[in-house]
Amino acid sequence: MPSVPSLPKRGSDKDQRNGDKDPAPRIRIPTARAIVDCGVYVDGTRLPGKYTHQAAMAEVREQGRGFVWVGLLAPDEGQMESVAETFGLHELMVEDAVHAHQRPKLERYDDVLFLVLRTVNYVPHESVATASEIVETGEIMVFVGADFVITVRHGDHSPLANVRHALEANQERLALGPYAVLHAVADHVVDTYLEVTQAIEEDVDGMEEAVFSPRSSVAVEHIYLLKREIVELRKSVNPLSNPLLRLTRSPGNPVPKEIRRYFRDVLDHHTTVAERIAEYDEVLSSLVDAALAKIAVQQNTDMRKISAWVAIAAVPTMIAGIYGMNFDNMPELHWQYGYHGVVLVIASVTVGLFVTFRRNHWL
Structure with missing residues (x-):
C-alpha cells in the first residue's frame, strides 16, 4: 500500500500572527x-573562605x-533547580521549596x-482596635542529607543568621553533623512561637479586661480580629507536633x-505553645459570648428607656x-382656667x- 505523504504541521493562529517567532527568552537570575x-563545616569548625554551593559540595x-x-532566601524555580542538581534533591521537594504556603x-x-x-512573627501595635494584623507568617524548609543541609526561608522575619552564629560558637554541637542544624532551626522556630504567644497574651488579657469593665464598650469585630489571628497561629503551630514526634520516636x-x-x-x-x-481560643470564644450578651443587655436597657419616654410623651399627645x-x-371648653388646668x-x-x-430603673 503506497504511503501517504505527511502534511506540514500547521501552526496556531497566534504563531501565524507573530510570524512564527520564538517567544522571548526568559532571563535567568543567578543562584x-x-x-x-x-x-x-569539618569537625564542628567552619572552613575559611567563601564557597559557591557547587564548590562547597565538591x-x-x-x-x-x-x-x-x-x-537560601525565597529562591525561584531556576535557582532551586541548580541547587537540586548539585545535591540530588527530588523534584517534588524542589516544587515545595519554590511554592510556599505548605503545612x-x-x-x-x-x-x-x-x-x-511555619514561622510566625508578632506585629507590634498600639491596640487591637487600631491593628489590621497581629501575627504574620512565613516558612522555613530544611533539607538534610548525609553531608549537607539546605535551609530555604520565605518571609522577611525569622532570619537564621543568629542560629548559624550560635552553632558556629558551639563546635561540640556542630560536630554532630547536619542533624544538629536541623534541631537548631526547629528549636529557633518553636522559641519564636513561645515569644509570640507571650506577646498575644497581653492582647487577650487587655481584651478580657475591656469586655468585663462595667462602663466600657468593646466592638465585637475587635474580638473577631484577635480570634482570627489565633486561628491562623494555631494552623501554623499545631501541625508541627506530628513531625516532631516522628523525629524523636519514629x-x-x-x-x-x-x-x-x-x-x-x-x-x-x-x-506548651499548643496548650497556650x-x-x-477558649477565652476569646467566651469573650465573644460575653460581648454579645453585653450588647443584648444594653439593647434591652435602651428599649426600656425608649418605651418610658414614649409613655411619657403619649400623655400630652393624647390630651392635646x-x-x-x-x-x-x-367639658371645660369655655372655662376661664381650662388651659391652665389641662397643662397642670x-x-x-x-x-x-x-x-x-x-x-424602677427604666430611666
Missing part, C-alpha cells in the same frame, strides 16, 4: 542572588568528611529528610540518638389630641410617670 550564606566530598550548610510536615526521599516549618529514624534528646525538649516547648493557643377635635360641646394635668401625669420609671 548566588538567593544564597544568603554557604559554609563548609570540597566536602573531596575531603570525605564534614558537611555543607547552604541558606508543617516531615517527608523522606531516599536518604534526604525534608522538614517544613523507628528507623536517621536522626542520631544525641540529637533526638534535644528534639524532645523542642517537642515539650511545642506542647488552645487556652486563648382630644382637645384638638372640633366639637362645640366639650399634663405636668402632673408626666412627672408621676417619670418618677415611677426612675424608681
